Structures are given as C-alpha cells and as structure tokens.
Amino acid sequence: MLTRRRLLISLGSLGAPLLLGGMPAARADYPDSPIRIIIAFPAGAGEAEARIVAKRLGEVLKQSVIVDAHPGAGGNIAAAYVAKSRGDGYTLLLGVSTFFETNPMIYKDIGYRPADLQPVSAISEQPFVLVVNSSLPIHSLRELIAYAKQRPGKVTNATAGLGSPLDLIAKEFMVRTGAQILNVPYKGGGEDTLAVLGGFADMLFGGVADVMGGIQSGKMRALCVTGNRRLPHFPDLPTIAEAGLPGYDFTVWNCLSVPSSTPPAIVEKLHSAIVTTMTSPEVQTGFDRIGFFPTSSSGEELSKRIVSETEVWRTVLKKSAALRQQ
Secondary structure (H helix, E strand, O other): OOOOHHHHHHHHHHHHOOOOHEEOOOOOOOOOEEEEEEEEEEOHHHHHHHHHHHHHHHHHHOOOOOEEEOHHHHHHHEEEEEEEEEEEEEOOEEEEEEHHHHHHOOOOOOOOOHHOOOEEEEEEEEEEEEEEEEEOOOHHHHHHHHHHHHOOOOEEEOOOOOOOHHHHHHHHHHHHHHOOOEEEEEOOHHHHHHHHHOOOOOEEOOOHHHHHHHHHHOOOOEEOOOOOOOOOEEEOOOOOHOOOOOOOOEEEEEEEEEOOOOOOOHHHHHHHHHHHHHHHHHHHHHHHHHEEEEEEEOOHHHHHHHHHHHHHHHHHHHHHHHHHHH
C-alpha cells in the first residue's frame, strides 16, 4: 500500500519541484537559467525600454535576460502567453497598464484573465508627444482641435491597434475636446509612425524615441506633450495643459508581471532586483534617451491603481463611443 509517507519519499527521490495545488516550488538557486521578458510592441520605444531593463536586470540577477516579442491584438497575445506560462520566474511580461485596465472592456475575448497575472513592480511612466504631418496647416493644439471640428471623422490618427495606449489617448482626446477624429489601427513596430511620416495619417500620439527623427527632419510637427511636465528633449514644447487643455495629464505606466502561480519567494527576489535595476544610473540614462521616467512600486500598489483607473477608463470609453455615434 502506498502510504502518504512513501509517496512523499518517492517524490523527494525524483526531485519533483512541486507544491500542493501544482504551484512550482521556489528554488534556492533561482535563477539558474535565462529569463525571458515578453513584450507586445516590437521596435520603437517599447522594445528599447525592455532592452535597457533586461541588460541591467541580468547584471543584478547574474543571469541572462532575453527580450522576446509576441505582438498583436493590443497586447493580448503577449499577456495571454505569460498568463498561461509556468509560474517559475523565468517568463516575465513587460505589460502596459491597458493590459489590466481596458483590454478586458474592449475585447470580447482577450485570451487570459487579468487575475492570472501578478504585477511585481512598475518600471516606468511614459508621456507622449502629439505630432501632425507637417504638410497640414496646423501649428498648435488649438488649431488642431478647430481643424478636426470642422472636419468631423475626417482627421486620421494613427494608433498601434485597438486598445493600445495610443488608441486610448485618442479616445480621451475626443472626449475632452469634442472633436471627432478617426483612429486608424496599425500593427505597431513603427508602422503608425511611418503612416504619419508618409502622409497616410494626419496625426499621432507617439513616444519620444518614435517621433524624434520625424520632428528633426521636419516631416512631423510637434504640438505638445501629454504629461504634466516638459521633456528635456523638447524644452520649448508645452504640456497639453499649457497648450489649451487644463487638467489634462496622460501618461502610461509599464510594469513587469509574472504568472499568478509564481511562488512568493521568487516574486520577492524579482521585486528586489527590479527596484535595484530601476534606480541604477545606466537605466536612468537610457530612459532619458527614449523619454521614459523610471519608477518602481510594490505589487499591491499597482493592484490598487488598476482598480481605481479601470473605473476612470470605463467612463471615458462609454463617452467616446457615444461621441462617435453622434
């Protein structure tokens, strides 16, 4: 008869790294093999952010950290991949706030439950730069709003796909201004930026690294920054509040998450390593270059933020849907 004692001895002899309920055990030598950071938006500022963090995080953990892109569906493919991965600390998601807050409201089936992902720490806050194709007769935010109101549904805004941060910021812009613009989804990876550069779309809320070249070449005209502080890259460029929308402040936060089945000891080790990573001079310098602001947090702080911001976005999405029906 196989007693409970004999069963435990048998499992021990096999070295089975199991816990009750099927959760992977936290190994003392973690990490002893390469770690992957899964990203949803290849190329551009998002990938640059991931590689900056991966390099320093690998040094802190004394292990290789690889960046692996799984693009598509507004980030759902990447998020679902990690949510369904083994919770052993070797598969991390570089997630955008939208993965947790708005994708479940926008998509009928996102392929995962937000509860299947556990935020470990925030890593950045990202403002955007509002740009237009320089061939348009628009030189300020007020001129853009007036131009769009005179042409409801005709001004095209390039986004990285339905539910992406660029899609959401445009929806909030419509709600705040009453201007009806047409969001045109692209696959990301710089396609949205190329659309504005080539004159296939009129405007874009883009990351600093994505639009810097277009602005410097004169093919794009920058109107304002969406955050509440000016960027060192463009010290003369006003914030969106200064440009005519008081109280407007839109930044996206990014975080590193793991499958919710990950043992607490691994989550704690990762959190400590991430905090160390985000305070390093190398990361600060790299983030300055791409227009991101490094940060860190506890998983609990992020969970509370997700709850509060989800309700804000629920209101914005309802209002933007009503606006498009007018």
